[in-house]
Amino acid sequence: MLPAGLERSLRFYVTNPSPCPYLPDRKERKAFTNLAIPEADAVHNVLSQSGFRRSQSIAYRPACPRCNACRSVRVPSREFDLSRNDRKVLAKNTSLVRRPVTPQATREQFRLLKSYVKTRHDNGGMSEMTYRDYVAMVGGSPVQSLIFEYRDGPEDNAPLVAASITDILRDGFSMVYTFFNPELEARSLGHYVILDHILHAQERGLPHVYLGYWVKGSPKMAYKRRYKPLEVLDGDAWRPLRDDE
Numbered sequence: 001m002l003p004a005g006l007e008r009s010l011r012f013y014v015t016n017p018s019p020c021p022y023l024p025d026r027k028e029r030k031a032f033t034n035l036a037i038p039e040a041d042a043v044h045n046v047l048s049q050s051g052f053r054r055s056q057s058i059a060y061r062p063a064c065p066r067c068n069a070c071r072s073v074r075v076p077s078r079e080f081d082l083s084r085n086d087r088k089v090l091a092k093n094t095s096l097v098r099r100p101v102t103p104q105a106t107r108e109q110f111r112l113l114k115s116y117v118k119t120r121h122d123n124g125g126m127s128e129m130t131y132r133d134y135v136a137m138v139g140g141s142p143v144q145s146l147i148f149e150y151r152d153g154p155e156d157n158a159p160l161v162a163a164s165i166t167d168i169l170r171d172g173f174s175m176v177y178t179f180f181n182p183e184l185e186a187r188s189l190g191h192y193v194i195l196d197h198i199l200h201a202q203e204r205g206l207p208h209v210y211l212g213y214w215v216k217g218s219p220k221m222a223y224k225r226r227y228k229p230l231e232v233l234d235g236d237a238w239r240p241l242r243d244d245e
Contacts, residue, residue, distance in 0.1 A: 033059035040142040056140035059066040070213040071235040077201040105135040119182035172208030
């Protein structure tokens with residue numbers, strides 16, 4: 001529930017239609033509101049449970065009139081069990097050390113991000129990102145947020161191989177954006193970082209890890225189904241995502 005008085009003061013807007021990044025020949029629209037307000041953390045917590053995501057100081061969710069393909073998903077960390085493949089991925093990355101740092105951009109992070117985007121999303125909207133853009137992306141959060149850096153060794157100057165911009169919610173972690181060294185494909189770093197968030201949530205007694213949107217039929221989003229059990233927001237309620245969906 002929103003703090004008293006804030007529900008009436010929040011203003012929501014809807015974007016104009018634009019090409020859908022997940023499904024061809026479709027248009028997307030988003031509802032959004034500004035989080036740069038008093039009680040931003042409390043508002044962000046409520047909106048996250050209602051399927052909103054954060055980008056800098058904006059909270060948004062899909063608002064497409066005739067499409068409900070984008071589904072908010074989260075992992076219930078207390079019920080999550082490691083699969084055989086999960087254990088293999090963890091074993092490949094035993095040398096990695098997670099370090100939570102304040103959300104302040106560094107050149108090292110930016111170089112890793114550019115390498116990741118060039119290899120994985122070279123035609124995407126982030127391909128032209130400058131360092132100044134990255135500074136705004138990282139430092140523009142009005143809510144509690146961290147960057148989890150993953151270094152290949154315990155030394156302070158050990159190579160940075162992965163990073164996740166992560167919001168800290170009352171009920172868990174919300175993974176805003178993850179990037180990693182694309183040259184280390186055999187180590188499945190993207191999978192590892194999600195697993196590490198789930199295990200870290202278990203350690204801290206946090207019940208959920210929010211993974212953003214899953215889109216049936218989109219190859220970009222197919223990987224999210226490997227984390228089981230997975231919950232999906234159905235209307236106003238979260239429920240287990242069925243295998244036949």
